[in-house]
Amino acid sequence: MIQGSCHCGAVRWQFEGQPDGATACNCTICRRYGVLWAYDYEDEGIQVSGTTQPYVRGEAIEFHFCPVCGCVAFWRAQKKNQTGRRRIAVNLRLAEPEAVAQIPIDHFDGLNTFEDLPRDGRCVADYWF
Amino acid sequence: MVYKGSCHCGRIAFQVEGTLNSATSCNCSICQRKGTLMWFVPREQLKLLTPDENASTYTFNKHVIKHRFCPNCGMHPYGEGVDRKGNAMAAINIRCLEGIELGNVPVTQFDGRSL
16 A cells, blocks of 8 residues: 655545556646656555545546645546546655655656557656656 | 746746756655745846736745745746845746657756755
8 A cells, every 4th residue: 555645644545456557748747747647446455545636637637636635636537437437546755755756657648649658668766856 | 938827827937047957856844845946047037927916825944935836727837935045046947848748858866865
């Protein structure tokens, strides 16, 4: 299990097990946020707690950050899917660095093609700096 | 050169004058979480195009650095502080600048976690 919290500690998340990858996306939002995402479903592999401020874009997803310290904690689907599950992804930058250092980076071209790009051998540790 | 920047929703917009040769990445408790790529410039080179109060402020520890962020979209475009000589400085998060290729800006690593 991996845990994360914003800087002031008001918002927390918990990820069961170890993520297969951490997604770095180049869309206009993710590029600015500087986030590294790990995906699952709400109240299955991922639990979140604390008061957040949502930033809603379009009709599909909403980004949640701490209104006190501004750290981006997770994004979540606005609606559950046909099977009643709600997609969610947490920002691995809020975890202790040692807990996530070796997770490989998955590049996602959210700006243009909306497709996955090949892995380049980098892992989260390469992104701490 | 003048660079334009903004948060995502546009509540915070600014321009920065200077030459962007490199950025600093830091692993301290807040930079680690925010993933900022910082370009340090004298504060007077940062010109806000939106009211100062549009940005929220977070401080901690000695409360000497103002970590500014957008209360609407959660972007963190800049911070404000004072250098060792007492000069007002700004740390521009180059992730929020327009017209630059992030991968082309050399990044210097700063081990803020060990301070």
